[in-house]
Amino acid sequence: MYKLDCSALACPMPIIKLKKVLHENAQENVFRIQLKDKGGLKDIPAFCRQQGLHCSLLSEEPVIEFEIRR
Amino acid sequence: MERQQLSIIHTKGSLDWAYPTFILASTAAAMDKQVEVFFTFYGLQCALKETRHLRVSPVGNPGMKMHLPVGPDWLRQIDMNRSLPGFLWQLPGMEALATWGFKKQLLAHGQVPIEELRALCVELGVQMTACQMSVDLMGFREEEFIESMQFAGAATYFAVSPEQQSLFI
Numbered sequence: 001m002y003k004l005d006c007s008a009l010a011c012p013m014p015i016i017k018l019k020k021v022l023h024e025n026a027q028e029n030v031f032r033i034q035l036k037d038k039g040g041l042k043d044i045p046a047f048c049r050q051q052g053l054h055c056s057l058l059s060e061e062p063v064i065e066f067e068i069r070r
Numbered sequence: 071m072e073r074q075q076l077s078i079i080h081t082k083g084s085l086d087w088a089y090p091t092f093i094l095a096s097t098a099a100a101m102d103k104q105v106e107v108f109f110t111f112y113g114l115q116c117a118l119k120e121t122r123h124l125r126v127s128p129v130g131n132p133g134m135k136m137h138l139p140v141g142p143d144w145l146r147q148i149d150m151n152r153s154l155p156g157f158l159w160q161l162p163g164m165e166a167l168a169t170w171g172f173k174k175q176l177l178a179h180g181q182v183p184i185e186e187l188r189a190l191c192v193e194l195g196v197q198m199t200a201c202q203m204s205v206d207l208m209g210f211r212e213e214e215f216i217e218s219m220q221f222a223g224a225a226t227y228f229a230v231s232p233e234q235q236s237l238f239i
Contacts, residue, residue, distance in 0.1 A: 010180030012097040016190055019100035037180060050101055 002028045006035040007063055014040050015047050018068075022051075031068040032058070040064055073104045077231040079238045083112030085124040085169060085184060086134070089176075091116070091239050092187045099194035107191075108227045110201035111208070113239075117200055118214050121185045125169040128159045139174035192218045199227060 004021050006014035014035045021031065033044065041057075044066050048055035054069040076098040080091045091107060099105045109117045115124060128134050128151040136150035151159075158164065177183075182190075192198070199220045205212070212221060 008180055009182075012093045012100070013180065013182060015097055015100050016194070019194075047101060 001030040001032060004031060004033045006033060006037075006040075009035070010037045011039050011043065015043060018044070018047065022053075029070045032065060033068065034063045034065050036063055038064075044068075073102065075104045075106070075231075077106045077108065077227075077236045079108045079110060079227075079236070080113035080116060081111050082239060083115035083124075084126050085172065086126045087239065088116040088124060088184050089181070089187070092184065092191050094237065095196045096187060096191045096194055099191065099196050105191075105194075105196045106227070106230060107196060107198045108201065108231075109198065110204045114200055114204055114208060114210055114215075116184075116188075117198060117216060117219055118210075119216055120214070121183075121188075124184065125165050126172045127165045128168055129156070129165075136168065136171065137175065139171050139178060188216070192216070197230075201227075 002021060002025050004017060006017055009017070014033065014037060018031070018033055025031075035044075041060070041064055045055050045057075047053075048068055056067050058065040058067055076095070078091055078095060080087075082088075095105050095107055126134070128136055132151070134151055137148070138146050138150065140146075159168065173183075181187075197220070198216070198218060199222050200210075200215055202221045202223050205221065212219075
């Protein structure tokens with residue numbers, strides 16, 4: 001599992017970082033991303049839908065965390 | 071399947087307006103869209119190698135909220151653009167002060183410096199084109215622009231611009 005901490009970043013950086021990490025870790029299937037940008041609550045699932053990835057919300061407080069599977 | 075496309079016509083030459091363009095362009099590129107940004111008139115300022123001259127000013131910009139990035143909470147909550155008389159912002163040094171505050175506020179909210187965001191756009195394959203007519207009209211030289219910049223006219227832009235989504239910023 002690959003962990004990505006984007007808690008200090010705002011839109012669009014979590015999406016950009018996630019895209020990079022997905023690209024650079026082609027052999028990895030499970031990713032966890034943490035963020036504080038509330039827009040990410042809708043943006044990360046929207047990005048995953050569009051990219052054909054599975055995405056589940058693990059927590060909303062104190063940080064937002066998603067698990068993403070290829 | 072053909073790649074979806076986004077095209078942005080960027081016309082503004084101040085720091086604040088550079089953000090929406092590069093935020094939307096980088097996000098769309100990360101979502102595998104083919105992105106084209108066409109810089110014209112004052113927008114060319116945002117495509118130069120040098121970015122330190124990009125500024126933001128509350129003058130003629132009533133929608134801009136101005137909060138001090140430092141100081142006690144009660145002071146930081148005051149919108150300086152509304153509460154101070156407009157002419158104050160025309161005094162020497164005020165534009166630099168507003169720009170300093172704006173940059174600090176951006177970083178505090180998790181944004182990255184504009185040249186970093188722009189470099190990410192290039193890395194993600196965003197195609198940038200400067201309007202040749204505007205470059206000549208405004209007296210810019212081609213070597214002042216970032217490396218990946220292409221130079222062309224409106225017809226070239228329309229020949230590659232998408233049928234689906236265009237934004238004018």
